[in-house]
Amino acid sequence: GAGVSQSPSNKVTEKGKDVELRCDPISGHTALYWYRQSLGQGLEFLIYFQGNSAPDKSGLPSDRFSAERTGGSVSTLTIQRTQQEDSAVYLCASLRGDVRYNEQFFGPGTRLTVL
Amino acid sequence: AQSVTQPDIHITVSEGASLELRCNYSYGATPYLFWYVQSPGQGLQLLLKYFSGDTLVQGIKGFEAEFKRSQSSFNLRKPSVHWSDAAEYFCAVGRGGSYIPTFGRGTSLIVHP
Secondary structure, three states, X not given: OOOOEEXXXXXXXXXXXXXXXXXXXXXXXXXXXXXXXXXXXXXXEEEEXXXXXXXXXOOOOXXXXXXXXXXXXXXXXXXXXXXXXXXXXXXXXXEOOOXXXXXXXXXXXXXXXXX | OOEEEOOOXXXXXXXXXXXXXOOEEEOOOOOOEEEEEEOOOOOEEEEEEEOOOOOEEEOHHHOEEEEEHHHOEEEEEEOOOOHHHOEEEEEEEEEOOXXXXXXXXXXXXXXXX
8 A cells, every 4th residue: 555554553452461553554665653642642752763773762762662573664552561651642654764754654543552 | 861751731723723732852962853643553654744944843744843943843744634534643852863753742633513
């Protein structure tokens, strides 16, 4: 497809379970970002990839959160031992090159609900 | 650390009226500033951005924003609002060497007919 895709679109899980969220960026986009959007909290930066490396992972809220990117394309955000406060919409964005000269394109998000 | 404040959580305007959404930033050097819109059920879309040069920036959908260093502000404006402009608006500042957009909490725009 032409845009950023994320799967699943919705995920309901029980507290303590692990979840994996997937992001397929636009082909050729070297930069990839993960954000979390909680109700009334705006968008919280989680991690940034340039190619397969993550030069900035300062936004990951705890060691239960991790992310990887393979082949300079697909990225997976993993949350271990989920907690109720992890419930949010997780957004992925991709970009060709530098954000100063090009536009971030956002995916539709994955809505995570932890019961 | 760089931060962005959007002081208004909700703004209500009548269709056809002018609009100004406020954004204040905290940054030591020249900031890189963005405005995004999130319509219901849709993803975020970039409206405009400022990196350097002319302090009045034109964007898509008839929006503009003005960078005022003396006031640490980057307010978004539109002369005449349409009902389709009802959405959530986010201001962001580019953080670090990679200018990662770091977002404010957003302003919800409600448009009355």
